[in-house]
Amino acid sequence: MSAIGHAPPPFFNRGPGPLVRLFFFVSASLILLVVDLRFHSLEWIRLSIATAIWPVQRVAWMPIDAAGDVAHYFVRQSALEQQNAKLRHERIEASQSLLRQRHLEDENQRLRILLDMRARQPVTGRVAEIIYAARDPFARRVFIDKGLQHGVRDGQVVVDEKGVLGQVIRSFPLTAEVSLLTDKRQAIPVQVQRNGLRSVLSGAGGGRMELRFLAGSADVKVGDVLVTSGLDGVYLAGLPVARVVKVERDNAYVFARIACEPMAGIEQHGLVLALESRAALPMLPSGLLAPEKAKSEKPRSR
Amino acid sequence: MQPTLASRRILLPVSNWFIALSLCLALLLNLIPFGHLPGIPDWVALVLAFWCLHQPLKVGMSVGFAFGLMMDVVDASVLGQHALAYVLLAYASAALSRRVLWFPLSQQALHIFLLLLATQLVMLLARMLGGAQFPGFAWFLSSVTGALLWHPLTYILLAPQFRSHDKDVHRPI
Numbered sequence: 001m002s003a004i005g006h007a008p009p010p011f012f013n014r015g016p017g018p019l020v021r022l023f024f025f026v027s028a029s030l031i032l033l034v035v036d037l038r039f040h041s042l043e044w045i046r047l048s049i050a051t052a053i054w055p056v057q058r059v060a061w062m063p064i065d066a067a068g069d070v071a072h073y074f075v076r077q078s079a080l081e082q083q084n085a086k087l088r089h090e091r092i093e094a095s096q097s098l099l100r101q102r103h104l105e106d107e108n109q110r111l112r113i114l115l116d117m118r119a120r121q122p123v124t125g126r127v128a129e130i131i132y133a134a135r136d137p138f139a140r141r142v143f144i145d146k147g148l149q150h151g152v153r154d155g156q157v158v159v160d161e162k163g164v165l166g167q168v169i170r171s172f173p174l175t176a177e178v179s180l181l182t183d184k185r186q187a188i189p190v191q192v193q194r195n196g197l198r199s200v201l202s203g204a205g206g207g208r209m210e211l212r213f214l215a216g217s218a219d220v221k222v223g224d225v226l227v228t229s230g231l232d233g234v235y236l237a238g239l240p241v242a243r244v245v246k247v248e249r250d251n252a253y254v255f256a257r258i259a260c261e262p263m264a265g266i267e268q269h270g271l272v273l274a275l276e277s278r279a280a281l282p283m284l285p286s287g288l289l290a291p292e293k294a295k296s297e298k299p300r301s302r
Numbered sequence: 303m304q305p306t307l308a309s310r311r312i313l314l315p316v317s318n319w320f321i322a323l324s325l326c327l328a329l330l331l332n333l334i335p336f337g338h339l340p341g342i343p344d345w346v347a348l349v350l351a352f353w354c355l356h357q358p359l360k361v362g363m364s365v366g367f368a369f370g371l372m373m374d375v376v377d378a379s380v381l382g383q384h385a386l387a388y389v390l391l392a393y394a395s396a397a398l399s400r401r402v403l404w405f406p407l408s409q410q411a412l413h414i415f416l417l418l419l420a421t422q423l424v425m426l427l428a429r430m431l432g433g434a435q436f437p438g439f440a441w442f443l444s445s446v447t448g449a450l451l452w453h454p455l456t457y458i459l460l461a462p463q464f465r466s467h468d469k470d471v472h473r474p475i
Contacts (some may be wrong), residue, residue, distance in 0.1 A: 018362075018393065025363045025389040029370070032382030037432045042381050049375040056326075057376060060333030132335030134378035137437035138429045141378055170378075177378055184435040205435040 163263030211258035340440035354395035366392035415449035
């Protein structure tokens with residue numbers, strides 16, 4: 001404080017020094033990294049930045065959109081006719097099973113009422129289009145063109161006409177981010193369609209998936225189809241997920257190495273269906289969990 | 303005539319608007335969805351390094367941090383990944399600015415290559431510690447293309463400062 005009552009004029013005042021600023025920004029980024037990776041509590045920052053940057057993003061898509069339009073314009077008429085015939089054929093084939101499905105669903109409902117079981121929730125979906133693959137090279141994610149405003153929420157399952165594609169992990173006002181099944185951090189509970197063997201399928205990157213923690217003697221063959229087991233209450237039971245392509249049984253390891261490839265066209269872009277989220281299953285009664293807890297606490301006391 | 307400190311030419315002062323415009327254009331280029339195509343340069347990192355080298359008093363770590371956050375959101379990566387890498391990039395290029403600009407452009411590009419590679423390594427480290435998968439070596443190609451673009455980029459971004467000092471009606475440029 002100077003005698004006159006104000007600070008001396010700031011000659012060549014450039015604020016804090018570069019090392020101080022470096023320390024500040026690096027620690028801010030590290031805090032962001034840790035908070036986002038561990039606690040996932042920064043979604044509001046992400047949402048607000050994403051909303052602000054949306055118009056710029058829209059402009060950036062224009063060249064890619066234009067390229068797609070040009071490619072559409074030059075498609076041959078014969079190709080279109082072929083596609084049209086194929087689609088008509090598929091529709092006839094699908095319609096007869098759909099007709100029967102309506103009848104079967106009614107019958108199922110009646111039987112469930114007779115047996116006094118909880119009725120299954122009817123599931124509706126929303127058609128969306130994959131706009132582009134996220135640029136992040138460390139994960140396998142795509143963006144779809146439906147978001148919060150269309151009722152797409154976090155945790156919804158995304159399927160295409162052949163099987164499960166992935167799960168919505170973040171929803172923005174007009175878009176949503178879908179984590180593909182081949183992402184390393186994505187897992188899905190499945191069962192083998194042939195014998196009902198249950199397991200968890202996890203992504204392995206590079207368009208492949210892995211069936212983990214199945215004993216070397218487990219009854220899994222090449223060509224087996226894996227469908228969702230519905231045990232988690234997120235995925236509907238019975239949706240096709242993947243096909244087993246390689247089974248390696250090595251006596252040196254406890255578990256078999258089972259490689260699978262997804263049924264859905266995961267690395268292709270097209271129309272998908274975001275299924276409405278289901279109500280969560282009720283929690284397990286606490287008595288069931290107690291023995292496991294006691295087991296896990298034992299080694300600590302030693 | 304090369305735009306290095308070794309050349310005798312005195313440039314016009316840079317306009318703040320042009321710096322902001324070039325950074326926003328770089329962000330726009332980064333937003334074009336190329337998916338996982340290897341060799342697409344990180345335009346924001348490149349332009350940020352350019353301005354931190356040429357104007358270390360105007361563009362610094364705070365700009366890097368802000369653009370890093372925006373890149374994190376649009377890239378669907380972990381919040382703070384690009385921010386950390388860009389802050390370190392801004393600091394390193396500002397620290398090198400007195401030295402690098404005396405070199406001819408090809409040798410400047412070599413410096414830039416190492417800076418961009420270090421930026422990518424920081425991002426790799428941040429994500430691998432978080433348990434992500436390795437993206438493959440083709441991902442590092444974007445540093446190579448970034449360094450190759452240094453020569454044309456320097457001329458484009460310095461063009462407004464190359465205008466003549468006293469305007470001549472017979473010679474518009």
